[in-house]
Amino acid sequence: MATQKLYAGVKLRETRTRLGLTQKDFAARLGVSLPYLNQMENNHRPVSTGVVLALAQEFGFDVTELSTGDAERLVSDMREALADPVFADSAPPLADLRLAASNAPALARAFLDLHRAYRQSHERLASLDEALGREDAALSPSPWEEVRDFFHYCDNYIDAVDRAAERFACPGGVRADPVERARAALAEVGVGVEYRDGPGLRAYDARARLLTLNARSAPATQRFQMLHQVALLTRDKLLQATLDLARFQSDEARAIARIGLANYFAGAALLPYGAILDAARETRHDLELLSDRFGASVEQVAHRLSTLQRPGAKGVPFFFVRVDQAGTITKRHSATRLQFARFGGACPLWNVHRAFETPGRFLRQLAETPDGVRYLNIARDVSKPGGAWGAPVRRFAIALGCEISHAANLVYADDLDLTKSAAFEPIGISCRICERRECHQRSVPPLERRLSVDADRRGVLPYEIAE
Structure with missing residues (x-):
């Protein structure tokens, strides 16, 4: 050779x-x-x-x-950026990209920074949903929104926390039982674990050195909550160092982010990076198989797949979203070009809204956004029983999706015709920033288009959107 x-x-x-x-x-x-x-x-x-x-x-x-590793990564990143439809008619050949990465790496990185800034400007437009959709909107973000944006701009991947969780979960490089590891870690700091009926998922009594978990919670939830407490009690220095780097504007934002980082540790320990990446590739991202193999919920697996963005060992770039029955987005992460509306609901044409109608079943959707990018989306309800008669049931639906170029890596793409344009449903992000003129589900006009109103004519909408 x-x-x-x-x-x-x-x-x-x-x-x-x-x-x-x-x-x-x-x-x-x-x-x-x-x-x-x-x-x-x-x-x-x-x-x-x-x-x-x-x-x-x-x-x-x-x-x-x-080693040419850095140059090859630059070439890969530039190819990904140049796949943006804005470069559809001017993308340079691969040979030119390799020359730029080898001879002018600083220029290549500057191009990637510029493209990243271009993408972020589109996201800032989406943030106008808040100013127009809420009467109490302020120019500065709330602590919750500040934390959400922190994870978003990290591509929902926190390297130091992820690697620490993997070392915890895989002592000596071998994945251990997460419950046994968590119990041992808590015992080392003098904390016991009990399971009781009652409200809430988790309660820690610092004076009694006792962690109480809800006995009626699903086993995956119990494991996750135990690992969350491990992070708070045994990895606090790491969490605090990460928070110091983030420089949040308020103590409230820092406190919320600490919980978010502990959740991140718990998910990464339950589904260690190398193990879940290998298993995802082996099963072609079959969420049910992965859920069974790792003792995690379907939602936990889907969320984790959206975080597999470690440099040099990236998984399929996914977006992940969770919505409630009102259509409000309660979780959102994206390693793709698709960016969610920061406030309010998702596009009603997404299959995630139909998942409530078919409990326990996966729905597949081929979709195309207004920028011409095509996706494979899968959705399912993840309703959470209260565990007793009269206890409230929490109803959500999740969606996981990737750009169509990665669809062959998903078992859910089997038997779908990815070459047929008519198979792709037109979806958007939010009505305020969607440019589709003839959408029958539009609720409000787009922000940057002029309207024409004719009292003597009525189409699908009571106005027409100018070209």
Whole structure:
């Protein structure tokens, strides 16, 4: 098998500059001619084996730093950004992307930062839903919204917490029973565990050093709540350090975020990164199989899949959303280009709203957003019984989706015709920022379009939206 040629001009230049050597002196130390070094530094020729050995022997250079991993990741990130429909008619060829990543990595990163800022500007438009939808709206976000945005702009992946949870769940690299690990961790700090009937899911008595869990809760919920308390009691320094970096504007936001980070630890310990990533690929993201294998709920599995964005080991980029019966979004995370309305309900054309009508069943939907991006969505109700006669039932529905380019990795795509345009339902994000002119479910006009009102004519809507 032919070996891959190594082009590392940027690394060579950085090394020479750090050592304070001229090209002539550097070439002499490496045992090559000046023109040859110049060609290598400009990626016109690959770095030879002799040069790699000379770098290690002459300068003690860690040759693994010459790896093209960073360049390949840059190429991958640029290809993902250039898949945005805004570049539909001007996307450069792959060879140009590789040249940019190898010869001008700083420029490539600047492009990615610019595209990220472009995406965020669209999200800021969505935030106008708050100002227009609530009379008490303020310019500054509430503590709850500030925390939600913190997780959102982290792509819902917190590396330090995720890795700490994985080390906790997999001592020696082998996944252990989460309940046994949690009990042992709590016992080390002198905390006992009891199960009792009563309101609430979890209660910790600091004076008695006792954690009480609801005996009527589902086993997956009990495991999650126990792991949550482990995070609060044994990983608080890590949580506090992460909170310090976030620089929240209020003590309330910091307190809410601490709970969110403890929840993150619990989910990552119940579904350790490497184990769930491998299992997801093996089962082609079958939520029910994964739920059974890890002793987690379908909602916990779906939520976890949306967080698998570790650099160098990313899973399928998913969006995850949970809605209540009124259509209000109660959870939202997205590693895709799809961004949810920050306030109010989701588009009524999404299949997540129909999940309440078919309890216990998965619904599939091929959907297309106004920007032309196509998705595979799956939805299911996740109603939570109260556990006793007269106890309130909490009713929710969840949706998990990915861009259609990843659909082959999901068992739910089997037997669907992904090539038929008519199979894709037109959906939006929120009526206020959706540009579709003929939507029969539109509730309010779009923010940035002019309207035409004719009292003598009536179509689906009592007004027409200008082009």
